[in-house]
Amino acid sequence: MSDLGLPPYKINQLLPSYSGRDAVGNHVTLIRKLLRDRNFDSEIYAEQFTNSAEFPCRSAGDFFNEDHSNSITIYQYSVGSDIARRLLTSPLFLVTNYHNVTPPEYFFDELHGEAFLACSRGRMQATLLRNCTDMTWSVSVFNELELHELGFTENRGLFPVLRDYEALRRCADDEFLAKKLSDRKNILFVGRVSPHKGHLDLIFAFHLLKQKSDSENYRLILVGGGHHLFIEKLANCARELGLTVSTSSQPDFSVDVVFIEGISDAELAQYYRSADLFACLSDHEGFCVPVVEAMTFGLPIIAHKAAAVPDTIGDAGILLDKNNLRDLVAALESVLCIEGVGSELKTKALKRAQAFSWENLTKSFDITLENTLLSYHEWRSGKKLRIR
Amino acid sequence: MQTNNSAIDFEQKRQQLLEMRKRILPGLSVKLNVGLAVEQHLLSTLCDSIDISQPIVVSSHRKKIGWVIVLSKRIAMKIARPAIKILLKRQILLNEQTLNLAVYVLELKKRVHKLEQKLNELGKG
Numbered sequence: 001m002s003d004l005g006l007p008p009y010k011i012n013q014l015l016p017s018y019s020g021r022d023a024v025g026n027h028v029t030l031i032r033k034l035l036r037d038r039n040f041d042s043e044i045y046a047e048q049f050t051n052s053a054e055f056p057c058r059s060a061g062d063f064f065n066e067d068h069s070n071s072i073t074i075y076q077y078s079v080g081s082d083i084a085r086r087l088l089t090s091p092l093f094l095v096t097n098y099h100n101v102t103p104p105e106y107f108f109d110e111l112h113g114e115a116f117l118a119c120s121r122g123r124m125q126a127t128l129l130r131n132c133t134d135m136t137w138s139v140s141v142f143n144e145l146e147l148h149e150l151g152f153t154e155n156r157g158l159f160p161v162l163r164d165y166e167a168l169r170r171c172a173d174d175e176f177l178a179k180k181l182s183d184r185k186n187i188l189f190v191g192r193v194s195p196h197k198g199h200l201d202l203i204f205a206f207h208l209l210k211q212k213s214d215s216e217n218y219r220l221i222l223v224g225g226g227h228h229l230f231i232e233k234l235a236n237c238a239r240e241l242g243l244t245v246s247t248s249s250q251p252d253f254s255v256d257v258v259f260i261e262g263i264s265d266a267e268l269a270q271y272y273r274s275a276d277l278f279a280c281l282s283d284h285e286g287f288c289v290p291v292v293e294a295m296t297f298g299l300p301i302i303a304h305k306a307a308a309v310p311d312t313i314g315d316a317g318i319l320l321d322k323n324n325l326r327d328l329v330a331a332l333e334s335v336l337c338i339e340g341v342g343s344e345l346k347t348k349a350l351k352r353a354q355a356f357s358w359e360n361l362t363k364s365f366d367i368t369l370e371n372t373l374l375s376y377h378e379w380r381s382g383k384k385l386r387i388r
Numbered sequence: 389m390q391t392n393n394s395a396i397d398f399e400q401k402r403q404q405l406l407e408m409r410k411r412i413l414p415g416l417s418v419k420l421n422v423g424l425a426v427e428q429h430l431l432s433t434l435c436d437s438i439d440i441s442q443p444i445v446v447s448s449h450r451k452k453i454g455w456v457i458v459l460s461k462r463i464a465m466k467i468a469r470p471a472i473k474i475l476l477k478r479q480i481l482l483n484e485q486t487l488n489l490a491v492y493v494l495e496l497k498k499r500v501h502k503l504e505q506k507l508n509e510l511g512k513g
Contacts, residue, residue, distance in 0.1 A: 085438065085439045086439075088439065088442070089439075089442050104491075104495075105495070105498075106413070108414060108495050108499075109413070109414050116495075117488055117491065120491040120495075121435065121487075121488075121491075123432075124431055124432045124435035124436075124491075125435060126432070127432050127435075127436055128435065128436045131436075195413045200405075200408060200409060200412060200413065201405065204401075204404075204405045204408070208396060208401060211395075211396060212395060212396055230412075233412045234412065237408050237411075237412060240408075323402065325398050325401055325402055325405065326398045329396070
């Protein structure tokens with residue numbers, strides 16, 4: 001990184017909720033690590049968090065009680081929060097890192113009221129954030145275009161969601177789990193069990209695949225937590241279609257559809273290793289980390305052509321329009337049954353995964369950081385004044 | 389991709405999937421139209437002004453004693469601000485609740501609009 005001749009300063013991150021384990025949490029943790037490696041002071045502040053030795057975090061309340069005049073603040077924007085409102089009156093150099101806000105209508109039901117309000121508020125706070133943002137970082141081209149439509153037209157940076165995919169691949173084999181999964185061909189999806197993630201479509205496509213091939217040789221594995229009543233609703237739909245389901249915390253792998261949550265990285269790695277296909281029928285993704293994880297393990301991918309998913313997958317998977325069941329079942333069948341199709345996609349996936357190698361991710365991050373420091377330098381010297 | 393899909397009636401299956409979606413994913417049957425987008429914008433403006441505790445810009449139009457007026461206004465505001473902030477905090481909470489309710493009502497309105505459209509289509513049929 002070039003020496004800008006600036007005094008040392010802090011680069012802090014603010015976000016509504018920090019767990020350290022989800023995609024945004026991982027991203028935030030790795031940004032802090034990279035910043036500290038580059039000799040910046042860096043802290044994470046959140047409204048909701050569980051402070052632990054592994055994922056230390058401070059309260060957002062503390063942030064607003066401290067002086068941050070000589071620092072850069074990065075706001076991780078994915079839902080609505082009180083933080084965005086408070087940022088409006090804080091004299092900071094603010095970078096908004098946009099992860100996309102899921103359209104709230106997906107959550108308009110009796111189970112997802114909190115998510116509905118958080119996303120409604122998130123969408124509405126775009127105009128508010130526009131007035132106090134000095135620079136934006138996007139995690140995908142899709143997000144960047146959306147920011148442009150929202151009026152964030154200047155001073156933009158782009159780098160993907162940070163995740164050390166190679167570290168996940170280096171996790172040791174779980175032989176016990178591998179043995180349990182080896183009796184059938186496994187179709188895998190990893191992601192929160194949420195209305196916009198397409199679990200129902202995937203269960204339905206799996207039912208059609210089984211019906212068409214008249215075989216017991218397939219298993220659908222759905223990794224991810226969610227509202228237990230929503231999971232039960234999905235499980236009931238699967239049962240209605242004649243599929244056997246396991247939603248227990250001790251998964252039963254003798255059934256057709258297995259819901260799994262709360263697993264370690266080592267177990268997750270084993271699910272990827274034991275899978276024959278990764279299917280992502282999600283309607284809305286700002287980036288989609290699991291797709292890159294699957295590509296790192298060389299899994300063939302079938303996905304809906306929705307939101308940022310095509311950008312992330314590139315040419316490494318089969319992209320389909322929503323509601324086209326005929327093509328979806330044909331694609332599932334060809335990858336799982338026709339020799340050569342799966343291996344060709346595997347080669348493409350491994351090649352595409354290189355774009356998200358740790359080396360390439362840090363390179364993109366450094367370029368964006370350097371541009372941010374230049375903007376901050378201009379801001380400090382008064383060349384660029386924000387309208388508040 | 390050459391596979392034989394003739395054994396499955398995909399149109400019937402598609403209808404079955406749509407029915408299931410309606411049942412467990414009620415939110416997906418709604419799309420925002422242009423009129424409602426305007427209301428969404430109004431809500432957005434409301435959201436921006438929810439925080440009424442933001443400092444007010446103090447000014448005076450008087451030329452000679454303007455600075456005295458501005459200074460005394462600032463001092464008065466600085467003294468009164470802690471007490472006012474406590475009161476405004478409660479008002480902000482109320483504003484937020486009202487906004488949440490407005491968002492909910494807008495979503496209901498979208499649904500009614502959709503149902504009306506369906507009824508009209510049925511009437512025409």
